[in-house]
Amino acid sequence: MKLSGENKSIDQHCVQCNQLISQEARYCNYCGTFQIAHSVAETEENNKIVGILTIFFGIFLLVCLISNFTGFGRGLIALFVSDGVLSIVTIGYAAYFWKDLKKLFRWTHFSIIKFIAYAAAASVAAVLVNYLARWLNKTIFDSESYYYYAFSHLKYARLVTILVVALQPAIFEELAFRGVLQEGLNKITDKNQAIFVSAFLFALLHMSIISFLWLLPFALLLGYIRNREKTIWYGVVIHFFFNGTACFLEFFELNLF
């Protein structure tokens, strides 16, 4: 007969009376003793996670600073090296947190309607953001930039643009920010704060204050969808269509069709 509360798992012993109690119990429901061992283990684990995530973000920040603000970041090779380094770091961290992250790789409640709806919404948002960003950059900073020009001399320039600007970030940024970072932050704070911090850091690493205006809401939405759908795949779809639409708009503006 199960006598203790609503928790089904009974797999820890009370540190005082040795009774079997629920794994989630902070206090023994028989003698009322605070389960200090449980709490100490949690604190040590949290401190470890804070350290690990700080190093993770530090590497990202360092690579982004070098590639955006120094001479080392110029050119295609530098771009592939920085993307490669960040992708390898992300894979390494994902492997380290695999036990916690593997649930996010499942897509058990896949729905084609949701897939299409998210992809369509991302494309519409990308069109609006693209025109807003171009207008702001032209009006305020008197500048115009196109991703395509970085690859225009290559044989399959359009395909490379899609792969580097849309596909690679969609997979690895989602894995890094909605996967590793948000999952780690979920352990040290509540879910809403974890969504906010991972979204804020995502926006910050794009190294453009003006783009905070659309990147922060975009990343908040991705974090929310990741929690709601319990998978990173819808986020990857949204991210891919958002960036991919921006690429197609460039091709259209540059008369490449």
Add this chain to the structure above:
Amino acid sequence: MSDLDLSSVPGTAEECKCCFEKTNLVDQFCQKCGFPLKGTNAEQQIFMYRRSFKKLELNGYDKKIKSAGTTLYVLAGIFMLYGLVYFFADSKSNTASAMLITYGLVAIIFLLLGAWSGKKPVASIISGMVLYISLQLISAVSDPTSLFKGIILKIIIISYLVKGLLSGLEAEKIKKQHNIE
């Protein structure tokens, strides 16, 4: 009958009077806050008194969190001032209005984080601190000596933010430990 879960049987579950978590009729203590469900009135009152003391302890952390929030407001002011000085000192330059808007946006972000620090201290202070450190590093990339300019003020700002962050984490831990909202 060995797998019968009494919490699913109507009338067997009750609510903790202290933290309002669901408990079972056979529980002597609440699993979430430790309230003596079957204790005497005196025992329950002593428990509530100790819990009030914990809430007072949280006030100590609140002071450091408020200081961190004030630091975020100060940063908002500093960046707005930078933007205005840059704009009025060089208003004919093409970049003057761009710099004013950039600094203004940074100031607004710090302002919003400061306003939010009372409700969600961990998220707002981490974000503010990372933004501040990143801006210092960006400036240091083009001019490494800039790291040492106003170094004392920078150390004071970071120490206030770190203290606020640690207090926020500790306060969250106590709230979780005692199931305090």
